[in-house]
Amino acid sequence: MGNSLKAMLAGLALSAAFAAGDTSLANAGDTEIVIGAPISLTGPLAGDGKEQKWAYEQAVADINKAGGIMVKSAGKKLPVRLVVADDESSEGKVASALENLIKVQKVDALLSTHSGPMNIAGAIVAEKYKKFYMITTAFPFEWQPLKLKYSALFFFHPGPGAEVPFEIWDKLPANEKPKNPALVSEDSPDGKGFGGAFEAAAKKYGYTFAVDDPWAIGATDYSALITKLKAADVDAMLVFGSPADTVTLLRQMKELGFSVPYLHGWKGTWTGEFHEALGADSDYILTDGFWSSSYPYKGAKELGDRYEAEFKKDSVTVGAFYANAQVLAQAIEKAGSTDAGAIHDAIFGQEFKDTVVGDLKFDQTGFALIPSVATQWWQGKHQLIFPDGNWTYKPAPAWDKR
Amino acid sequence: MLKQAVPKQAWMWIAIAVVAALALLPLLPGAIDSYAFSFLFFVFIYAIMAQGWNLVAGFGGQISLGNHAFFGLGAYTTAILWSGNYLWGSLYDAYPRIYYFDPVTMVLGGLVAAVAAIIIGLPLLSKLRGDYFALGTLGFGEIVKVMFINGGDFTGGAFGVVAPAGTFDTLLPHYLVGLGLMVGVALAIRLLMRSRYGLALIAVRDDEMAASANGIDVLRVKVAAFAGSAFIAGIAGSLYTYYIFHVGPDSVFDLDWMLLPLMMTVVGGTGTLLGPILGAFVMYAVFDLARIVVPDYHPVISGLTIILAMLFLPKGLMRSFGGRVRVV
Numbered sequence: 001m002g003n004s005l006k007a008m009l010a011g012l013a014l015s016a017a018f019a020a021g022d023t024s025l026a027n028a029g030d031t032e033i034v035i036g037a038p039i040s041l042t043g044p045l046a047g048d049g050k051e052q053k054w055a056y057e058q059a060v061a062d063i064n065k066a067g068g069i070m071v072k073s074a075g076k077k078l079p080v081r082l083v084v085a086d087d088e089s090s091e092g093k094v095a096s097a098l099e100n101l102i103k104v105q106k107v108d109a110l111l112s113t114h115s116g117p118m119n120i121a122g123a124i125v126a127e128k129y130k131k132f133y134m135i136t137t138a139f140p141f142e143w144q145p146l147k148l149k150y151s152a153l154f155f156f157h158p159g160p161g162a163e164v165p166f167e168i169w170d171k172l173p174a175n176e177k178p179k180n181p182a183l184v185s186e187d188s189p190d191g192k193g194f195g196g197a198f199e200a201a202a203k204k205y206g207y208t209f210a211v212d213d214p215w216a217i218g219a220t221d222y223s224a225l226i227t228k229l230k231a232a233d234v235d236a237m238l239v240f241g242s243p244a245d246t247v248t249l250l251r252q253m254k255e256l257g258f259s260v261p262y263l264h265g266w267k268g269t270w271t272g273e274f275h276e277a278l279g280a281d282s283d284y285i286l287t288d289g290f291w292s293s294s295y296p297y298k299g300a301k302e303l304g305d306r307y308e309a310e311f312k313k314d315s316v317t318v319g320a321f322y323a324n325a326q327v328l329a330q331a332i333e334k335a336g337s338t339d340a341g342a343i344h345d346a347i348f349g350q351e352f353k354d355t356v357v358g359d360l361k362f363d364q365t366g367f368a369l370i371p372s373v374a375t376q377w378w379q380g381k382h383q384l385i386f387p388d389g390n391w392t393y394k395p396a397p398a399w400d401k402r
Numbered sequence: 403m404l405k406q407a408v409p410k411q412a413w414m415w416i417a418i419a420v421v422a423a424l425a426l427l428p429l430l431p432g433a434i435d436s437y438a439f440s441f442l443f444f445v446f447i448y449a450i451m452a453q454g455w456n457l458v459a460g461f462g463g464q465i466s467l468g469n470h471a472f473f474g475l476g477a478y479t480t481a482i483l484w485s486g487n488y489l490w491g492s493l494y495d496a497y498p499r500i501y502y503f504d505p506v507t508m509v510l511g512g513l514v515a516a517v518a519a520i521i522i523g524l525p526l527l528s529k530l531r532g533d534y535f536a537l538g539t540l541g542f543g544e545i546v547k548v549m550f551i552n553g554g555d556f557t558g559g560a561f562g563v564v565a566p567a568g569t570f571d572t573l574l575p576h577y578l579v580g581l582g583l584m585v586g587v588a589l590a591i592r593l594l595m596r597s598r599y600g601l602a603l604i605a606v607r608d609d610e611m612a613a614s615a616n617g618i619d620v621l622r623v624k625v626a627a628f629a630g631s632a633f634i635a636g637i638a639g640s641l642y643t644y645y646i647f648h649v650g651p652d653s654v655f656d657l658d659w660m661l662l663p664l665m666m667t668v669v670g671g672t673g674t675l676l677g678p679i680l681g682a683f684v685m686y687a688v689f690d691l692a693r694i695v696v697p698d699y700h701p702v703i704s705g706l707t708i709i710l711a712m713l714f715l716p717k718g719l720m721r722s723f724g725g726r727v728r729v730v
Contacts, residue, residue, distance in 0.1 A: 192552075
C-alpha cells in the first residue's frame with residue numbers, strides 16, 4: 001500500500017512537472033510566431049495526415065524563406081515555427097492535442113486537422129481558449145451553425161460536392177450515360193451523411209439508384225454485394241469508403257469478373273496508397289479531392305511538382321492545406337498581431353488573393369467556397385476532369401480488356 | 403478480504419492529504435491555465451470510468467465490454483437535454499447557464515445509462531457468462547451507436563449534437579467536479595463493498611452456485627452491479643459533454659472509452675479500490691508524455707508500457723507493490 005501511494009504521489013509530482021513545463025516551453029513572443037496544428041499522425045486518417053503535415057511544413061518553409069510574417073506590433077518580420085500534435089484520427093483526441101498545443105507549446109494560432117467532426121471539436125476548443133483556428137476540410141453545415149468567432153473555414157458544400165458525378169454524366173454522350181447507377185456507402189457517420197447528399201442529388205438529376213446499400217467497415221467478403229450489383233445490371237458505382245475497404249471491394253470485383261464503366265470513389269480512392277495497392281487496376285477510377293496541381297493558380301503547379309519530386313506521386317489535397325496556412329499567415333500580417341479577435345476581423349468578410357486554391361472570398365460568417373474536385377486515375381496520376389479539367393473521361397472496359 | 407500493509411489511520415491521512423493537495427492545486431498561481439489542470443481533468447474522467455468498470459468486472463467478475471455505450475448515453479443525454487432545453491423550460495431563458503454542470507442533468511445522464519444497463523443486463527446476465535457476456539455487451543455498444551447515427555434530428559444523426567460552447571469560461575468547474583466525482587465514486591464503492599450487497603457481489607464473483615445456494619439472488623446482484631457501473635459511466639459522459647460540447651457518435655461511442663479504463667484498471671489492480679485511480683494516473687501520464695515528446699511514435703511507447711506492465715505487473719500495481727493489501 002505504501003508503495004502504491006508513493007506511485008500516486010509520483011503521479012502528482014508528474015502533474016506538477018507538467019505545470020512547470022508550461023513556462024519553459026513558452027514561445028519567444030516577439031521573436032517568432034508559433035503555429036500549432038493537430039494532425040492525424042496515427043490512426044485511420046494517418047495517410048491524409050502525412051500529406052497535411054507535409055503541406056503545412058512547405059507553407060511555413062516558404063513563408064520563412066520570404067523573411068517571415070510582418071507583424072506590426074513587433075515592428076518587423078517574424079519567422080514562423082510549426083508545432084504539430086497527434087490527434088490520433090479521433091474526435092475525442094483532438095481536444096487533448098489542442099490542450100497540448102495551446103497550454104504546453106504556447107502556440108499563437110492554429111491550423112486545422114482533417115475531417116468535419118474532428119475540426120468541429122478542434123474549433124470548439126480553440127474558441128474556449130481564444131486562439132484562432134483556421135480550417136479547411138469541414139462542411140459548412142457542420143461549422144456555420146456554431147457561429148464561432150475564432151475560426152474560419154474554406155471548403156465545399158456536400159450538396160454540390162455530391163452533384164459532381166451527375167454533372168459529369170450530364171456532359172457524357174448518350175451511349176456513355178449510366179442507366180443503372182448504384183450507391184455504396186460505408187456504414188459510418190460520414191457515409192451516412194454523404195449517402196444522403198448523393199440520394200438528394202440523384203433525385204435532382206433524375207436518376208434512381210438500382211442498388212443503394214451501406215457496407216460494413218472492415219468487411220472482408222463483398223461477394224454478396226457484388227452479386228447484387230451484377231443482378232441489378234449496374235453500370236456505374238458511387239463508392240464512399242476507406243482506402244482499405246475500397247481496395248478490397250475492387251479486388252473482389254475483379255476476381256468475380258464484375259466491372260462497371262464508371263466507378264467514382266470518395267474518401268478511399270484519392271491517396272497514393274490506393275494506387276500503390278491496386279497498380280494498373282486503379283486506372284479508369286474516378287476520385288474526389290480538394291485541389292489539383294492542374295489548377296491555373298499561382299504556385300499550384302510548383303507545389304504539385306515539389307510533392308511529386310519528393311514522393312514520386314501526385315496529390316489532390318496538399319494544395320488545400322497549403323492554402324490554409326497561406327490564409328492564416330496573410331491574416332496575421334493584415335491583423336498586425338496574433339490576437340484571435342484581430343485575426344477574425346482580418347478574415348471575416350475579406351478576400352485573399354493568389355492562394356494555391358485561387359482567390360478566397362470569406363463571407364461575414366467566415367466561410368469561403370472552393371469547388372469539389374473529380375479526377376480520374378491514369379497511370380498513377382490524377383487527371384483533372386471537374387471543374388474545368390482538360391482530361392477526357394475514359395469509361396472502364398471489362399477487366400480482361402484493360 | 404486481505405489484511406492491510408499500512409495502518410488504517412495512516413492510509414486515511416495519506417489519502418486525505420492527496421485529495422487535499424489536488425483540491426488546493428487551483429489556488430497555485432497559473433495552475434488553472436496550466437496543462438497539468440487539463441491533464442488531471444482527463445485523469446479524473448478516466449479514473450471514474452475505470453472505477454465503474456472495476457465495479458462490474460473487478461468486484462463482480464462480469465467482463466463488460468460495453469461501458470463506452472453507457473458513457474455515450476450519459477454524454478448524449480446531457481447534450482440533448484441542454485441543446486433542446488427539455489428540462490428547465492423558461493428558466494433557461496432567465497438563467498442561460500442553468501444546464502452547465504446542472505446536477506439534475508448529470509444524474510439523468512447516469513440514470514439513462516443505468517436504465518439501459520438494466521434493460522440489456524436482464525437478458526444478457528440471465529443467459530450469458532464470461533466471454534459470451536463480454537461479447538454481448540460489445541454488441542450492445544455497437545447497436546447503441548448505430549441507433550444514434552440513425553436517430554434523425556433528435557440525436558443529430560451522423561453529426562451529433564452541439565451544446566452551447568460559449569458557456570465555457572474556465573476549466574475550474576470541470577476540474578473540481580471531476581475530482582469530486584472521482585473521490586465520491588471511490589467512497590461510494592468502498593461503502594458498497596463493505597455492505598451486505600458488497601459481500602454478496604464478491605460471493606457471486608467467487609462462486610455463483612455457492613452464492614445461490616446460500617440464498618443470494620445472483621441475477622439481481624449482477625444486474626445491480628452492471629447498472630451501477632453504467633450509472634458511473636453515464637455521469638462521466640455527462641461531465642465530458644461540459645468539456646467537449648460537441649457530442650458525436652464517433653467521439654462518445656469510441657471504443658477507447660471502454661478499452662483505456664479497462665487497461666488502466668488492470669494495470670492499477672483489478673478488484674481493488676485504489677487500483678483504477680492509480681492506473682488512470684500512471685497510464686494517462688505515460689500516454690500523454692509520449693504524445694507530447696514523440697508525437698509520431700507515441701503508440702509505440704504506450705504499447706510497450708502496456709506489454710511491460712503485463713509482463714512484470716500481471717496483478718496490477720496495487721497487488722504487486724501493495725503486498726497484503728486490504729482490497730476495499
